[in-house]
Amino acid sequence: MTDTKKPNTLPVALTYDDVRVVSPALEHYTKGPLLDGLWKRPDLSPRDRSVVTVSALIARIQTIEMPFHFALALDNGCESE
Numbered sequence: 001m002t003d004t005k006k007p008n009t010l011p012v013a014l015t016y017d018d019v020r021v022v023s024p025a026l027e028h029y030t031k032g033p034l035l036d037g038l039w040k041r042p043d044l045s046p047r048d049r050s051v052v053t054v055s056a057l058i059a060r061i062q063t064i065e066m067p068f069h070f071a072l073a074l075d076n077g078c079e080s081e
Helices: 016-022 024-040 046-059 066-075
Strands: none
Touching (some): 016 024, 046 066
């Protein structure tokens, strides 16, 4: 007997709406202090901050956040080869 059901899969990328459904506070923190505050600090350039973030995501195998941060890294001047 074969099972024709598809396994439950996660969306390719979570949206802020997806996060808000589970935790409105997490969505608020992510958009506010994290992306609008931390990412705007002058200590590191946006490109360098993206390199560090993408490296950490890869090392920790955090695939859910990768599409967003890969796109952000490209926007911040990182190049793909």
